[in-house]
Amino acid sequence: MNKQKLIGNIVKVSLYALVAAFFIWAISNHYFDYIFSEKETFLNLLKQHIQLVLVSSLLAILIAVPAGILITRPKFRKAEWLVSNFANLGQTIPSLAVLALMISILGIGFQTAVFALFIYSILPIFRNTVAGIDSIDKNMIDAAKGMGMKPLQILFRIELPNAAYSILAGIRTAVVLNIGTAALAYVIGAGGLGVWIFTGISLFDNGFLISGAIPVTLLAILADYLLRKLEYVIVPKGARRLE
């Protein structure tokens, strides 16, 4: 046990040291200067990036969670493979290809990028919703029926609270992926921090690259953190996983 703890701590400390070293290196080379010298541009790109992620994620949640709930009703069980395959398909097409395909239909810009990111976010949310509801002990549902609950009551009082953890895990996965993928939105003129990342690649300028990439990384970490906090609020005490 002590040995394990020691190794764990060593790994932790060296990781922190690495991160710190990276930041010291980047700052001493003035790689973050663009964020301050071109503040207006930076804030504009950040705003675009957050908009892309928010709109596409919310749409995905609005579509995927109800779809997951519907598919787990006895009436629609037969259609599960169909919807699952659709969601899978959305995930398997490379994100750049989705963007390229959508250009001919939706043109260039914000809405195309949002649509592509939305397609991309559906699968993890849908999958986790279905898995969460399926994992509930059948005996619990039987007990609820025995108490005289209606199907809707069972859904809202038993199934959703118990599946909440899984659903939120899916949303977290989707949002974090989405933040990274949104960097590709630049390609079709939808802006976002990808503009600076690609500028850095194209002009061979580490300043642009790091001023674009690190905020994207931090954004993903922040989103993950916030959604974990949300988990604490939403998931009932009894259904929490011990971590």
Add this chain to the structure above:
Amino acid sequence: MHKLFKLVPLIISAVLLSACSGFGFGGKEVTVGGKDFTEQYLLSEMTGFLLQEEGFKVNQMNNLGSSVVRSALENGQVDMMWEYTGTALMTYMGQEPIPDPQQAFQKVKDLDSENGIHWMNMSPVNNTFVLVMQSEQAEELGIKTLSDLAAYVNEHPGELTMAAGVEFANRADALPGVEKTYGFEFGTEQIKQMDLGLTQRSLNDGLVDVTGASATDASIKRYNFTVLEDDKQFFPPYYAAVSINQEVHEEYPEIEEITARLAEKLNDDIMRELNYQVDVEGQSVSVVAHDWLVENGLLADK
């Protein structure tokens, strides 16, 4: 067993061949670099064909940003490439533009000799930057020159939007320089940066009002855009020439003569036509490059 016997000569020859190239017996090898737009794909491909014809083994590193491929040339990962005098002068060397093509070429050649890069065979292909608009809109707003554009933007700030690839949006010899020279600014929100291949299309679809292009671009003809006159002559000439690693040039002096054949035959109109065949008619770069070389007697038809 029989099968194995059949394979023996193959294996022996494979071993011998790999040994040859490994030890440099007759293994003339050269890496040609290229940037990320059609004209460069074509130039790189043509050069590759001609060198292969002369017994070189050619590796290609295409589709790179200007600064990336330039760094590769400086550190020897790429042996040679077609570069534009204006780009080298202003972007890599930070010099002031020189309007006279020959003088510009000489200056670049002199400066680059310190970097171990040799310049040769300047072609008459001038791929300078231009700003273009939809003809109807340009007429409607009364914009014919870049001065007109500057005046319009200053009077109606935030109204016109512009599509640009990252290089055009950030390079001192492109948009920032134009804005400085003509005294106007689009504003960060108005500049939509995107993949270079989509800029003309987004102008044609009316998503933006202005975009940058190169003078040999096929899309100008394709979409019937109006080229805004550069009335203050901000954009210097960008003549295509071969820039090659000095050591490679000394090792294979014949490359100069081989690429000279190509440089002599090319010009703006030909380049525009070839770009058109690839971009608009959708023919493959290899086919267009090969056919043109054969038609002009630079390559034997196989």
